[in-house]
Amino acid sequence: MQDVEIEEQSGDRDFVASLEKGLLVIEAFDASRQRLTLSDVAKITGITRAAARRYLRTLTKLNYADFDGRYFSLSPRILRLGYAFLSSTSLSSRLQPSLERISEETGESSSAAMMDGDDIVYIARSATRRIMSIGLGVGSRLPAHCTSLGRAILAYQPDEVVEAYLERARLEARTPKTITSKAKLREVLQATRAQGYAIVDEELELGLRSIAVPLIQRNGQVTIALNISAQAARVPLGEMGTRYLPSLKAAGEALHYMF
Structure with missing residues (x-):
């Protein structure tokens, strides 16, 4: 029965x-x-x-x-459940050296994440300092719509996948700057794909800026993104690209052959 x-x-x-x-x-x-x-x-x-x-x-x-x-x-x-994933995949071990290299070059925290539903999940991270009010580590989840990692992945999905996401997603405001309009987010995702990277300016948390690039795999798909996060008080918005994009792009190009 x-x-x-x-x-x-x-x-x-x-x-x-x-x-x-x-x-x-x-x-x-x-x-x-x-x-x-x-x-x-x-x-x-x-x-x-x-x-x-x-x-x-x-x-x-x-x-x-x-x-x-x-x-x-x-x-x-409960960590046994997460360890089962980590021990069964080499994702984290393949990504970690590149993230540590990014952090050494820039002095900032760097991360890699994948999509899980409408969230991103951190799969590797190199933290130089705590810059968010909550601690982040492998397994941490954040909403995709207001993170550079989420936008860098979403922007490279087929149109039907993006539209399905926009149809169902709840674009909750995390700060007064968070984009909550689906039409506006669609425009941002299109711009992200055109320029090859995503920048989020204090939409996830006030005082936090981040920039992310997609990790384009050998089959042309994008399931992983890499990012750098920095305190807004230290790094002007206009300098996010010039300071951090070269390191992120170099890491993405090097990792391209490993995925």
């Missing part, structure tokens, strides 16, 4: 809805939501309190989560 219900909900006999919901519960936690109540998890995931309780209790029993009587939080054991 349960299998029939799963099939009816998903249209696929091989789709396990309970696993999907369990993963949603895990993804409810992030850098800004490290401790959540049962009600918080139910609200964020859209599942019932009763279901959220079962998933959270299961995670706690398996030592993937901790519970202090009111708040749930992920335990260090």
